Amino acid sequence: MPFFPTHRRRMRWLLPLTAALAIAAIGLVGLRHFERTSIASEAMRAQTQLHLHGEALQALIERHRVLPAVLALDPDVRAALSRANLGKPELDRLNRKLERVNGVAATSTLTLLDRSGVALAASNWRMNRSTNVGNSYQFRPYFRQAMHEGSGTFYAEGVTTAMPGYFLSEAVRDDTGKAVGVVVVKVVLRPLEQTWADSADRVFASDSHGVIFLSSHRPWRYLTLHALDPGVREELQRTRQYTQLPQQQLQHAPGTALRPNQQRVQLADGDEVIWVSQKLPQQQWTLHLLRSTAASTASARSFAGALIASLIALLLLSYGLWQRQRLARLRERSRHELEQLVEQHAQELRTTEDGVVHAAHAADYGESASLQHLPQGVCVVDAQLNLVAWNRRYIELFRFPPGLIQVGRPIADVFHYNARRGLLGPGPVEEAIERRLNHLRSATPHMHERESGDGNVIEIRGNPLPDGGFVTSYTDITAYRNAARDLRSLADTLSLRVSERTHDLAGAKREAEEANQAKTRLVAAAVHDLLQPLNAARMFLSALRGRLTDAGCRDIADNVDNALTAQDSILTSLLDISRLESGALEKRVRDFPLEPLLETLTIEFGILANARGLRVHHVATTAVVRSDEALLRRILQNLLSNAVRYTRSGHIVIGCRRDGEQLRIEVHDTGTGIPQARQQEIFEEFRRLDNAGSEEPGAGLGLAIVDRIARLLDHRIGLRSTPGRGSVFSVTLPRGDVGCSVLPVNPPEEAQVDSLLAGCRAWCIDDDPRISLATRLLLERWGCQVEFSGGVEAAQAATRPDNVPDLLLLDVRMGDISGPDLLPQLVECWGSEPGVILFTAEQDPDLRQLARERNWGYVSKQARTAALRALMTHLYQRGS
Template identity: 50%
Template sequence: MLFPLRRRTVWTVATLLLGMLLSMLTAGWLTWERTLLAESENYLRQLAVRAQGLTQRVDRYRTLPEVLSLDNELRAALQHPLSAGDVNYLNRKLERANGASQASTLTLIDRHGIAVAASNWRSPRNNVGEDYNFRPYVQQALTTGSGRFYGIGTTTGEPGYFLSQAIYDEGGQVIGLVAIKIALHELERQWLRTTDVVVVADEHGVIFLTSRESWRYRLLQPLSSEDLAMLAATRQYEGQTLTPLHFDVRKQLDNGGQLVRLRDSDLPGRMLLQTLELPHSGWKMHLLHDIRTSLQTSIWAAAAAGGLWLASGLLVLFVRQRQRLARVRQRSRQELETVLRQHAQELRTAQDGIVQAAKQADTGLSRSLEHLPQGVVIIDAELNLVAWNSRYLQLFRYPSELLQVGRPIEDLLRYNARRGLLGPAPMEEAIQRRLQHLRSGKPHLHESAKDDGTVLEIRGNPLPDGGFVTSYADITSYKNAARELRSLADALEQRIVERTRDLAAAKREAEEANRYKTRFVNAAVHDLLQPLNAARMFTSLLPAHVRDEAGRHVVDSIEAALASQDAILTSLLDIARMESGQLEVHVRDFTLDALLHVVHNNFAMLAQSEGLQLRTRAGHYVVRSDEALLRRIVQNFVSNAIRYSRRGRILVGCRREGQFLRIEVHDQGPGIPLSLQKEIFEEFRRLDEGHADDRGTGLGLAIVERLGRLLGHEIGLRSEVGQGSVFWVKVPLGDRAALQPTARPQVTVHTDDAPLQGGVAWYVDDDPGTCSATGALLERWGCHVPFAGGPHEALALASPDSVPQLLLLDVHLGGDLYGPEVYAQLCERWGQTPPVILVTAERDASLRRQAAEKGWGFLAKPVRPPALRALMSQMLLRIREG
């Protein structure tokens, strides 16, 4: 019997596990197919949008060569020999045209393929005089009238997309062409914002645009001998090694997508590849997307299907178990009724038990029922007592004279009714209802509670030959335990609800307090920066009015105090931005030596003025972090070292620790006691050992600690009293292959205020002090300032006859007035859109980006007069050159 039971259990478990496995495989596979196809469709649409952006960027410059090909001066230049002055004039003309379109290079080429003039004539490696006859875009323009070609410049070494247009003489003969070279790196920088890989390959399968620098000039397909000959003749990718990009196609989707596996990349093994052909170019744009999201979705679907199958199987087993238990109870009940019938038969047919029956007639006790834990009573068809057990007597405490064989059960019911055991109904009605139920012979099961708290479970079943057997089980302890458990569960649930409500309220209060604190700090700093900005402007006017040495010393002291106040407010604003999550982080790979070079240039003169020597040792390391925020951490370390060191030298160096690099700043200052090494990273905590005139604000290391948490960089300190201190930050090492080439900006330095002489500027600000100071400063520089005041006065005075050359505008102008909106209203009244410089205490990065996108200037209050003068000069120069 035991072995069949085990086999049945094993088969049941095996069936459950096999069904669960099959359901998981089926659900996972179906979900994988549907999710992968949906994701493929989504990214195909994204690829179409990116392709449209590339096409629009090229189309933006397509008309420029066509317009220049109609220029009479360029046509005339190709029809006769040119002097040096003619070439110089043509170079400047192309330079102006190129500046207006923001293209890379414009070149004028004669019919022999020789560059006559170019917009990059100022560069040492310019196009003038170079032979480009071998380039396809030159040959196409000379033969068909227009051409296009992507390649690396043979003169500049910079890649770009060339568009060319033929120039015809009066007789319709081609005498030359004009070509424009478009830089497409801006698109690649936009592609870096996504985790997907975007590449563009030419008709030979060579990748020339990509969001991963290591994939540039990789091959998607083998090159034929004709392709190699063509690339060599056109020098399209001169100086570059074209290596294949190895990948295998594992699955072909219905919409053209492919599931590929990359063999020589640090990307995930399997990725989704979408391809789109770009019209009229022969190019193909590819997008590679990580499919781990689809895989996770299919795994979760498989897990859900397996759980559902398992739950269903367990439910079926539970139902079958209940059915088996019901059959067992039914069988037990039938066996009990059989025993009772046999007992009654024995009583009726026993010829030798007359004496014993007579003795039992007085007591009614039955030894056959004594072993039962329930109280049991048996009545015959006439509803008279037949037998009972002692447990029945204990439960109801009947007097001995009341229990006799043959006594009507109605007497016992009436006795119980007088004691209140039959409930609140009228006594006769309750008795007759129970007698009628016994006569009907229907089984019953119910519970009854007595006055003393005892709860009885009453079961009644009819006998085959008439009569009734009733059992009474005491279930008081079970009911009490269940009641206590329910009470305890209700109490726990109520406590959980109350605790959850308290926690939610506390969380809301904390968030509201944090938002209030951030708004308060931003508002306070903004209000404080307004008079501080005016003070900086007035201070810049003082040197012209102070002639003696003592007066100049006072002016320098005021300037230093205002700079210190500026640093405090800037630090408070930065802390508020970090705590509110508004400080943006841009993590990338970059070389550390450039960062430390900037730090050395910024602090070398300051250290020398304090009698200290600053040294930096970077090494050729590449780190991964936010370059601006990491530089600020190191600058705060160096600034503290200069502030608290009175002698010796300060060393900035690096120490490698596995895959991390520790940037350390060593000083020979007084050192920090161990008990204070944690406190100095708190706000407004500073030591008293600094220079008497510069003890700091106590915010530098607090900002460092928050920046470290924001970037995920560990910040540390090692110090001994009297021996100096070492502050360090640990950053992860980066990938040198992922470095992005950065173009060094060309900076034009103006040594005088000539651009400002005679310039006309308006200044709009809601702070009268700032308006007065700024207006006086601009007039001192030679600017004419017809208006310096609030926004309402500016709108009232604006007319087509009062258009300034330049507008200086605050952003928050009091009330509901917003600077860019006021600028739009002023331009509407002027009928023109003069250049604008936003001068604001708002340090929102999105506002700065908005100004850069629209070509506006941007200065943060308090404004440094040299920065204002440089920006105004630059913008006025652009106006005059344009």
């Protein structure tokens, strides 16, 4: 055979190689074409989506554009600006009017500026720290535009609230047409970012200087699209448009233009996007949308792959047809050669056939070697029921004597021999033999077991042969039967043991549950007893604070009060954990709107955060959730408390996102963050991070309570955190029915002054002398006449028909008797029931329910004394 391939072999390899190169070239060209077409089509869709975002932004602004013009024509507003000096009643009336209008129009803030730019009235006049009233806004462009041109617009961060918004202004003119002031409406655009964030695209808006002020991707906010000129920086600093001057640019490589306002850009993080833009002439803004090219590239690759696959399939089909023709020629030649070989071997086979048949017959008679490998004993009889073949195992099983088993011996002789040894069982011998012979004659398959006197069990199977005759196998299954019997005995024993262990486990479980309940009762009693002296100390401290005149002494008293409050919180948390573990805490799940809860928590923790130099705000929502409102409040309070405690600077945001059929409430902070390795252990009791960054005392129980309440409500707690940048805690819960009834929110009651309790006759029944004494001092400082303050026996002895009090402060747990059980005895002696307030350290929801049912008051001893005073004032005035 030659070393170098022939011309035909070279062509056999050259043609497929050429075809493969051609297919690769076509695929590459197709890929480029499909990719350009797909990206162009995706850019058009992105441009359409950006147009919709622009219309939504314009609609939000236009919804409030007419409001300042209407208020500028309001007679009260014009009259207020025309007067030189306004008294407090006129200013209050003007503030309330702006507050009502702002509530109806659902804007952020309404402000009325005089001709010098000072805010006379504002819708947020009730917020002491962040109100606009009294601040000068002369430097703002919207004020100067309105005074000179009649109206103005400007986007900036608020001076007092630091909340960015779009300001719409309108000049207020007197009867002569002279501008005497300006009405300003602030429209918050930040909610649009949440809408943008729901899509996979990155959407942001830039002002006329190229500063990004709205963005669905938060890290891009306040970046610039290009370097700012010194003049622009001076203007931004003069107008205080942004709290900090933008310094960093949005990094991206120069793009490839597709169409006007459309380009293909490589971002700094490696993502390739389609960048489309749209001008907003009215605001001199530019709206941008960035869409990833990954989907377009994948689509193009799919089309190119399909094209290549089609060409390969066509090539393979052609190659297959050619190979089929080639194989057909080879088969025809091979068939002719095989016919010749078959003819040659046929004669040889016919010659050896007689010898093979003779050898086969010889092997099938007597003790056959072909049956020796079988574990069963086997015997074969012919059509005349004579023995023709058997194996050695057959002779061993029945212990036949030599010479009995021979070729041609009738099987009936073998049956008679076995019958004499008692192997055919009880009954007439001839009938048993005849029955077995009939089985063999009828050629009927059979199977049965036979147990001998020595306990051995043999399984007998019989089957007819095709040419007449019968084959019977005998298997010794004694060991199998013994094992089955032992297994049944073992199964019975195991079943009995399982029953006994199940009974023992049930008893152990019952004892564990009883021990757990006893532990819960012990913890509740211990916490109650520990809280008693703490509550007494707090009331003594409250009574003492009113008598202190020195500022330093009052600061010391405040520090002591804060320490007692922290200790009180730890004990309450321990009680909550105990009740959660024992299952004593009941849940009341219903559908309710989420916005009032988030708004209340924002106000509640905003005061604490402002004292630390932090900001707390929430993203407004219309979502309805299904949960226990009180327990969900506890979860969010603990998350917000941790966020405020461990955040040194920055802000805290609480909001929600949709998660399929569920809703995820998130608390974002800019605190110290939590390492990945330690994110699980912070949910354990008494675990706090060493580098938490908080100097406040705490026992590390807040997140443990959050975890247990979430498991009780079947909510999911999540955590994302980056050390040095902050954390995001979340709770995922089901969405509720949007048509659920919304409970009315009661307006906050006005603070009561101490004089409203003057002359109120009060009793205090508490088994702790320190609590009784502290309560007496506190009530007397409020002007009450405390006619009795003591324990149960003293109260029973002091009760007379002529000394029924106006108000009765009643403890719950007092030795062998409870406050609600004692009250009927006192009422029977008095002849009437006074106003009752359950004043207790118990945190049992059933007590609150009992108080509501019987029209009593309920105040926890851990609550601030102001809450007790407000409730007493309300019940005393109602009784009067």
